[in-house]
Amino acid sequence: MASAPIVTSNMPAEWRDFWALTKPRVMTLVVFTGLCGLLIAPGHIHPVLGFTAILCIALGAGAAAALNQWYEADLDSKMKRTANRPLPAGRMNRQSALHFGVGLAAFSVILMGLAVNALAAAILTVSILFYVLIYTVWLKRRTPQNIVIGGAAGAFPALIGWAAVTGRVDVLPVLLFFLVFLWTPPHFWALSLFVNSDYAAAGVPMMSVVAGTKATRLQAFLYSWPMAAVAIAPWPLGLAGPIYGIAAIALNLVFLALAARVGFSREADPALMKAERRLFGYSILYLFATFGVLVVDKLWFA
């Protein structure tokens, strides 16, 4: 689809537009999983250094989001959901977004390295580069597997939080990494089912656009199974206690039930896709609850 070129105002951008560039709502989940990784890690970190680690995770996520919008301004201008972002709306020029993103990324990594430790800084670097280069530049416009592989970018914060405290990577944070990694496909595919026309208009090869809604529903349902297995695994492996185990089983049973309703739904009208909206909404609550219960469990049995 041909689109009108983005007309950029000559006005200097408002500071609020730089804030919007960091996708603050997405950052909430990233900060939360990073904080949980930090809180469940064995050992002690000075509260100021712990705060600095979480701040760096947030700044790194904001930098990656800014660079993502810098690269995708043309796509964003074609989708209703994203057309009012600072770049497609013409409230900021692309160069400002690029400078802001690169500067913020470098600042977050250097601060993490100097104040916390080298491993946390290294994983933060990998997560920013993964999101920007592997997901945004390479995968997103090329393959319907974009969010499957790209999901790894959002899975790093728990690892970073853990590494900030311990200076190493262990089995539990790796399981949390795979939990977020496997959670991403059903979460985003549920969304893509009811905003399919938006992605199709922008030419993004989401699974629902390329393979159709039936295949997308089935795959969202199938991905929920390994996700549930990874989510429950810390309990039988002795890495978490019964509070987490019982809560994880309950949360995952609900997730699987909602994913099954999506998997077997035949609804074609996006406006009537209640099952998909429910799965999408619940998936956010699910991730917050799973990580939150793990922290409660760890603090309870500490």
Add this chain to the structure above:
Amino acid sequence: MALDPDTETEVRRRQRSRAIVTALLLGAFVVLVYAISIAKMIK
């Protein structure tokens, strides 16, 4: 090229609000570096 008065007023307003936010962030950064230094010393 001279800007019309309304545009110039808006440009100045935006520059001022960005300068204030930048100053606040720099101040917060100074406090953070100080706190990190203390935390590292007593670690």
